[in-house]
Amino acid sequence: MFSSASPTVAAPTLAGPMPMAMATPRTDAHFNQRASQQIVDTLKLLNEVLAPQRRVIHAGEPIYQGGERFANLYILNSGFVKIVGLSADGREQVVGLKFRGDWLGFDGIADAQYACDAIAMDTGEVWTIRYDALLAACAREPMLLTVLHGAMSREIGRDRDSLMSVCTLPADARVAEFLRYWADSLARCGLRTDQIMLRMTRAEIGNYLGMTLETVSRALSRLARCKLIAFAEKGRREISIPDVGGLADFVQASLVPAMLQ
Amino acid sequence: MFSSASPTVAAPTLAGPMPMAMATPRTDAHFNQRASQQIVDTLKLLNEVLAPQRRVIHAGEPIYQGGERFANLYILNSGFVKIVGLSADGREQVVGLKFRGDWLGFDGIADAQYACDAIAMDTGEVWTIRYDALLAACAREPMLLTVLHGAMSREIGRDRDSLMSVCTLPADARVAEFLRYWADSLARCGLRTDQIMLRMTRAEIGNYLGMTLETVSRALSRLARCKLIAFAEKGRREISIPDVGGLADFVQASLVPAMLQ
DNA sequence: CGCCACTTTGAATTAGCTCAAATTCCGTGG
DNA sequence: CCACGGAATTTGAGCTAATTCAAAGTGGCG
Numbered sequence: 001m002f003s004s005a006s007p008t009v010a011a012p013t014l015a016g017p018m019p020m021a022m023a024t025p026r027t028d029a030h031f032n033q034r035a036s037q038q039i040v041d042t043l044k045l046l047n048e049v050l051a052p053q054r055r056v057i058h059a060g061e062p063i064y065q066g067g068e069r070f071a072n073l074y075i076l077n078s079g080f081v082k083i084v085g086l087s088a089d090g091r092e093q094v095v096g097l098k099f100r101g102d103w104l105g106f107d108g109i110a111d112a113q114y115a116c117d118a119i120a121m122d123t124g125e126v127w128t129i130r131y132d133a134l135l136a137a138c139a140r141e142p143m144l145l146t147v148l149h150g151a152m153s154r155e156i157g158r159d160r161d162s163l164m165s166v167c168t169l170p171a172d173a174r175v176a177e178f179l180r181y182w183a184d185s186l187a188r189c190g191l192r193t194d195q196i197m198l199r200m201t202r203a204e205i206g207n208y209l210g211m212t213l214e215t216v217s218r219a220l221s222r223l224a225r226c227k228l229i230a231f232a233e234k235g236r237r238e239i240s241i242p243d244v245g246g247l248a249d250f251v252q253a254s255l256v257p258a259m260l261q
Numbered sequence: 262m263f264s265s266a267s268p269t270v271a272a273p274t275l276a277g278p279m280p281m282a283m284a285t286p287r288t289d290a291h292f293n294q295r296a297s298q299q300i301v302d303t304l305k306l307l308n309e310v311l312a313p314q315r316r317v318i319h320a321g322e323p324i325y326q327g328g329e330r331f332a333n334l335y336i337l338n339s340g341f342v343k344i345v346g347l348s349a350d351g352r353e354q355v356v357g358l359k360f361r362g363d364w365l366g367f368d369g370i371a372d373a374q375y376a377c378d379a380i381a382m383d384t385g386e387v388w389t390i391r392y393d394a395l396l397a398a399c400a401r402e403p404m405l406l407t408v409l410h411g412a413m414s415r416e417i418g419r420d421r422d423s424l425m426s427v428c429t430l431p432a433d434a435r436v437a438e439f440l441r442y443w444a445d446s447l448a449r450c451g452l453r454t455d456q457i458m459l460r461m462t463r464a465e466i467g468n469y470l471g472m473t474l475e476t477v478s479r480a481l482s483r484l485a486r487c488k489l490i491a492f493a494e495k496g497r498r499e500i501s502i503p504d505v506g507g508l509a510d511f512v513q514a515s516l517v518p519a520m521l522q
Numbered sequence: 523c524g525c526c527a528c529t530t531t532g533a534a535t536t537a538g539c540t541c542a543a544a545t546t547c548c549g550t551g552g
Numbered sequence: 553c554c555a556c557g558g559a560a561t562t563t564g565a566g567c568t569a570a571t572t573c574a575a576a577g578t579g580g581c582g
Binding site: 087089095107109110111115139149150155156161162163164166169208210255 | 425427512
């Protein structure tokens, strides 16, 4: 059963309210190709208008840290970044993942200091954008403001999707959804999605998904047993996903107590 | 033990990075008084610059709905609103709560349509702000852009706090944290916090916190037994909180397996 | 007054956690 | 090149927090 796909996306020819919501991201190729192009266009625009400073980052290095004074936003040009929240009482959790084209640092605007750590998960490049310079540029180039607000809006939406996953899905489905999201994010970056390299340990994945590392491991084993994923010969960090849609179906199926198959 | 309080807030006199993060919101009176004033100031500014259309809402009425074409942002001038997410596969969840001064509708910017329902939980008033008009006004009045971005940033931070609560706290602590957050939100609106009226059923609270209504009920009973809260003589929707700080302590204590008291 | 939705509480069940042990992977140094 | 050691992963076996199922209690409101 396919997730009701429509040929064109975000082309609101109809003005009236449309009762159907679609929180779960699309996975079809056309959509991702468009998204990929959008990312490239955005990066190009930012590059031209702001000529941002480029910075190479390596796995484990922070782009910014909680408490640090806010001055810059960042755009990830390549690599993968985790956002780690730290509560006053010492709890620590991965609260977000960032891919190519994603913005970093929005959390810092409100209180003039970052509220989280942003930490590279492998080698990559971030572009540093001074917030005040960005605002100035937005005045000259309104398109930039559109892009900025779009990115913030998307982050809000994405965070809510995370919350829904954690609150409404059982552990196995949460892991499946996580893999689907990761593959989808790669696709939007224009990267291959059949063979993916998880840049996180089971412990980190579990922390992100609100479960223990053992549960993550068991869930992955189960998914492999169902042939929804397969591990590489060597190294269990690399996973192949024959059909990303299958993961979405698995999530769906886990919601039906009495499976109709 | 107080959460390390500093006399002034967001006054970054020190430039260097400061390793301490502080995700959990403040609860002290000075801070809330300031926040309350800020809300009033913001509302005043918006009122003057944009002369927004006002609209009275009643419990159960939607301010906007998922799928509806995005055109407006809204500001809540009074009342309480829940944000309800709806996933493609039919899951439904309360993913946010809004109080006086909060903005609604950011989720709609990215895809030109709202991704959630915003539903009034009692009688109140929202101000409607056309997004294009807002952008135009921001060009004239930069302060407005600062306010807007601050609100979006705060929403991002708040969503992440929610995720952390759900992922890292046991059920009882989650409920305690929820009450603390609610009381804190009321305080920031300048409302009394010792006697609060929950506008949600146990089922809604459970849905928001990722647990069943029975677990919410049991958690509340337990908190009442500990004298951290007390129910009104009549009606179990009204709750009195003798000391909001006690709730924060309870959350903290639940994190220590071997309690040192 | 009586209905209905909401809430509370109990008892049984279970998903996910904790603890523990075995295995695999990978970098490092001989 | 291979041996070694530490870190990450897998898998099993109990245990526990939270869920499910069920029944009784309570309050609001026509």
